[in-house]
Amino acid sequence: MTHEQFDVAVLGGGPAGMAAALAADGKGARVLLIEREDRLGGILKQCIHDGFGLVRFGKKMAGPEYAQVFIDRVNASGVTVALQSFATAVERREGGTALTLVSGKGLATVEAKALVLATGCRERTARQVAIHGTRPAGVLTAGSAQHYVNLLGQMPARRCVILGSGDIGLIMARRLTLEGAEVLGVYEAKPAPSGLSRNISQCLEDFDIPLYTSRTVTRTFGRRRLEAVEISDVDEAMRPIPGTEERVACDCLILSVGLIPENELAERLAVPLDPRTKGPFCDQNYQTLTDGVFACGNALHVNDLVDYVSESGEGAGAAAAEYALAKAAAPRRLARIEPDDSLLYCVPRRLDLAAGAQKAVLFFRTRAERGRTRMLVKLDGREVLRKTYRALRPPEMERVELEVGALGAAEGSVLEIMLEEVG
Structure with a gap:
């Protein structure tokens, strides 16, 4: 087992993590950037639509283009990058945090004076929104569908229903339509759509895809492959109304029903979490209530623009470096x-x-x-x-x-x- 020491360790190599690592490196800190996938970039790698970078760069960029700007900067910096590395244990020690990493090279222990959590989000699944039925093929999160189409070149649907009007769901409604699928409709349990106005206009209205509010999917049908879903109206408390059920034949159900910040490692460190955001409580410098532990990006709260994700990463990385390099942390x-x-x-x-x-x-x-x-x-x-x-x-x-x-x-x-x- 190897053992290394750094001033700042950044967990997550998406837009927040890369920005944090670069900012800490710019402050003169010795920085380790840890990413579990084989490439940096996070979710941006599969977001081939444009609209990124308007705030930061003043122009429309696709997700991979936006990510590549930061990847090139990381590669040209003094940041040490650990790809395909998983943090399996984390603990507070005197003077910092210790991480146990598992990779193809074996086990490694890393100690850092400051830790930046840039772990992003995961998507809610069908079981987390109380959809009954069996588990047939064809029930996917919007991010999984995006991965199939944009990275693997595979079509997961020919006739699909989308539950939830989050932005990735709206974008996938357009993407699947362009690839020849029939999107029967986007169903939203809330009385108003959840996505940005521009995505409702560009992804649904421009393609005549219907949006149904105050309606939700309550059941799936099919064993090996999805055959149909049951749609029900909901009341003001978003509870299904008996007698309103409608069966819709389809081969795919795509879920865009919200994101959950990934903060299991924060919980292991006993970092207090805000029940409203599911991310850590923090101050204006992105330091959590646990000294020396910082949080940024979608691990802190779900942002609507990647430009703000990068901004929070830069703030967290700079503050983490200042904390790590200070001779004595000010109370x-x-x-x-x-x-x-x-x-x-x-x-x-x-x-x-x-x-x-x-x-x-x-x-x-x-x-x-x-x-x-x-x-x-x-x-x-x-x-x-x-x-x-x-x-x-x-x-x-x-x-x-x-x-x-x-x-x-x-x-x-x-x-x-x-x-x-x-x-």
């Missing part, structure tokens, strides 16, 4: 950020007041569709910020900047975030 003075029920979530949930006068970027999503809306930030009951939006939708993430030094907050203070209708 944090944390204030809490508490979103009320009008918000689905906000990130970060802590502000480190010891970090000095700086800007903190706050990301948030509304819980429900709203027209003209005012966002209020109150510090211990005193209003410190307000911003008005023409409209808010849950799929579209919003961001606002807070001047930390100008808030006048004290350790233990509470910043309340709330949304209210504007008459």
Whole structure:
């Protein structure tokens, strides 16, 4: 078993992980980037549609193009890359974190003064959304279908139903149509679609693919291969309404029913997780409530643009390097950020007041569709910020900047975030 020491270890070689590794390397840290697949790039490798890079590069790029920019930078940097390497154990030790890695070269132990979690998300499956029936071939997540079509060149469907109006589901509705499949419809249990407006327009409306809201798949039929699905209307609580069942013949059911941040390693380190995002609580520097452990990208919360994923990676990597290279870690003075029920979530949930006068970027999503809306930030009951939006939708993430030094907050203070209708 080999044993190596680094200043910063980054777990995950997708857009967040690569950005974090590069930022830490730019700060002079000795960096290890760990990726379980045989290539860097994460999910971007199979996202051949355009729309990436508009914020960062000011132009439309396909997923592999966006990833390749960062891959080239990693290859030209001082970052050590470990491909096809799996972290099977992690533990806190004095002075940092120890990881046990398994690869084709055998076992290795890596110690790092700072750890960046950039592990991304996984997709919800049919069993996680209570679809009954057997387990026939032809029931796939949207990401799996994308992998079959875009990387393997295989058609998983000829006549398909898509459950969930998440962005990858919408994109696959268009992709399968272009490849000759018949997409019978996209079904969404919520009363409003979950994807970005541009994807609803470009992927469904432009191809005359119907979208059905307040309807869901409740059962599958078929043993060896999917033969049909049962569709039911749902009530306001998204519970199937008896007597509304409809059987639809199809050979494929594609699920686009949400993403879950992969934070099993964070749980092993006893890093507290936010029940709203399923990602770690963190401060504006992406440090979790466990000193020396940072989180970024979709492992922190599900972003709508890869540009923001890279931005959070850069912030986490730079902060991790500064933490690792400091002779003595300065104690944090944390204030809490508490979103009320009008918000689905906000990130970060802590502000480190010891970090000095700086800007903190706050990301948030509304819980429900709203027209003209005012966002209020109150510090211990005193209003410190307000911003008005023409409209808010849950799929579209919003961001606002807070001047930390100008808030006048004290350790233990509470910043309340709330949304209210504007008459």
